[in-house]
Amino acid sequence: MIRNLVVLLFFVFSLYAQSDFKVLKRADAYMKTGSKSDQFRAYNDYKNIYLRSLMNSDDKLRKSSLEGIVKSGKKLHIDVKNYEDELETMASKKNKTTNTTTSSKQSKIKIKLSHKLKNISWLDSDQLVLRFDRKLRKNQINYFTLYDSKKHRFRYVFDIHASMLTKSQTLRKDGINRIKIAQYNPSTLRLVIENNEKVKVNFKIKSSKLIIKMSSTSKKAKKYIPNISNKPYTPKRTDRGKVIVIDAGHGGKDPGAVGYKGYREKVVVYKVAKHLKNILKKRGYKVYMTRDRDTFIKLSNRTEYANKKKADIFVSIHANAVEKNARYAKGVECYFLSPSRSKRAEEVAEQENSADMSDMNKYAKQSFLKFLNHAKTIASHKLAIDLQRGMLGSLNKHYKGVKDGGVREGPFWVLVGAQMPAVLVEVGFITHPTEARRLVNDNYRKKMAEGLADGIERYFANN
Numbered sequence: 002m003i004r005n006l007v008v009l010l011f012f013v014f015s016l017y018a019q020s021d022f023k024v025l026k027r028a029d030a031y032m033k034t035g036s037k038s039d040q041f042r043a044y045n046d047y048k049n050i051y052l053r054s055l056m057n058s059d060d061k062l063r064k065s066s067l068e069g070i071v072k073s074g075k076k077l078h079i080d081v082k083n084y085e086d087e088l089e090t091m092a093s094k095k096n097k098t099t100n101t102t103t104s105s106k107q108s109k110i111k112i113k114l115s116h117k118l119k120n121i122s123w124l125d126s127d128q129l130v131l132r133f134d135r136k137l138r139k140n141q142i143n144y145f146t147l148y149d150s151k152k153h154r155f156r157y158v159f160d161i162h163a164s165m166l167t168k169s170q171t172l173r174k175d176g177i178n179r180i181k182i183a184q185y186n187p188s189t190l191r192l193v194i195e196n197n198e199k200v201k202v203n204f205k206i207k208s209s210k211l212i213i214k215m216s217s218t219s220k221k222a223k224k225y226i227p228n229i230s231n232k233p234y235t236p237k238r239t240d241r242g243k244v245i246v247i248d249a250g251h252g253g254k255d256p257g258a259v260g261y262k263g264y265r266e267k268v269v270v271y272k273v274a275k276h277l278k279n280i281l282k283k284r285g286y287k288v289y290m291t292r293d294r295d296t297f298i299k300l301s302n303r304t305e306y307a308n309k310k311k312a313d314i315f316v317s318i319h320a321n322a323v324e325k326n327a328r329y330a331k332g333v334e335c336y337f338l339s340p341s342r343s344k345r346a347e348e349v350a351e352q353e354n355s356a357d358m359s360d361m362n363k364y365a366k367q368s369f370l371k372f373l374n375h376a377k378t379i380a381s382h383k384l385a386i387d388l389q390r391g392m393l394g395s396l397n398k399h400y401k402g403v404k405d406g407g408v409r410e411g412p413f414w415v416l417v418g419a420q421m422p423a424v425l426v427e428v429g430f431i432t433h434p435t436e437a438r439r440l441v442n443d444n445y446r447k448k449m450a451e452g453l454a455d456g457i458e459r460y461f462a463n464n
């Protein structure tokens with residue numbers, strides 16, 4: 002169940018739900034009480050805000066939080082010299098550059114604020130049309146190509162000085178492996194066309210539209226998959242010998258979510274995991290389970306186990322639950338761990354690494370960098386998409402009304418620390434009457450596991 006895990010959120014994300022300002026005010030209030038434990042709370046709050054300020058490039062917030070860290074840290078006799086130095090550097094930089102950079106900063110902000118991606122559509126099936134909310138300029142678009150000789154993959158990249166309102170999107174086109182568009186950094190939108198073979202790419206700007214024409218040079222185009230629910234992926238029998246660690250959520254004294262008619266998450270997810278293991282083994286993979294019976298395992302030990310086994314992927318299986326409106330909440334979902342602004346997050350890691358981390362627990366320290374690894378986040382995202390598609394493809398063939406809850410980013414502690422692509426699958430809501438009845442049905446669980454296995458094979462085939 003999501004809620005159980007959210008309690009254990011990595012501290013960076015623990016603040017996502019609250020406004021930075023509120024937390025700052027709370028920290029200031031803690032400082033005033035004079036009690037030692039409150040001062041420690043304040044210190045932690047300031048550090049969290051500091052990380053957030055780095056991720057959001059918010060210098061004002063960064064300054065306030067640094068001041069707080071220094072003030073509270075000193076009271077607690079924590080070495081805060083690095084933070085002090087940073088505060089000083091910040092102050093001197095500001096004095097030097099205030100006048101000279103104002104104009105260039107303003108022009109950048111102008112573009113950033115003015116151009117938003119409105120929608121994406123196909124024209125004549127080979128032209129992708131990106132419509133923005135206002136006229137585009139040529140110098141807003143940077144087009145370049147990359148060739149990954151190791152993977153034998155061509156990448157055609159458009160960096161557009163603009164923003165999009167939604168999260169990243171993956172588009173499908175006949176004959177092209179992948180087209181992805183995402184906010185690369187706060188001011189750049191990146192569209193990547195990726196293919197095993199060369200693609201002819203042309204583009205033109207037409208007022209507020211960017212029209213990208215692409216045609217695959219390959220004669221035999223890859224099969225187009227128009228609807229994930231009708232056309233499940235038929236796996237190719239390749240890439241054997243991969244190692245998969247399956248993690249059945251909860252166990253032992255931790256039942257996970259308890260739902261409709263008292264059905265327990267730990268039982269349901271174990272059964273799905275077990276089926277998945279058997280199917281994958283039959284298909285020739287090396288498969289391990291973090292638990293092979295009803296036993297309690299600490300979250301951090303689960304990914305540690307996967308690391309030890311040198312797993313290629315880690316799949317944690319859970320069931321969802323809600324407290325209210327149980328009749329409405331349903332659907333299957335896949336989650337991957339993401340720092341959401343990866344480039345900034347890398348800087349966060351770098352900076353935080355050099356600073357005092359003595360009050361973070363050992364595990365958090367270890368996993369911090371791995372957790373913010375951009376390439377792994379992308380791989381996990383891909384795996385999540387394939388798992389989601391696989392599940393829906395298999396279930397929709399046999400059951401009515403299976404809801405696609407989508408692929409999402411989530412701060413799941415159980416995924417933190419995994420050195421390989423890691424996904425958390427929510428197999429459905431154990432609180433929903435229909436879904437719960439299906440989840441305790443072994444045939445349903447088998448179909449679910451088959452879909453997940455297809456998704457895993459698809460992932461290995463493409464990556």
Ligand SMILES: [Zn+2]
Binds near residue numbers: 003250257266319320
């Ligand atoms: Zn769970």
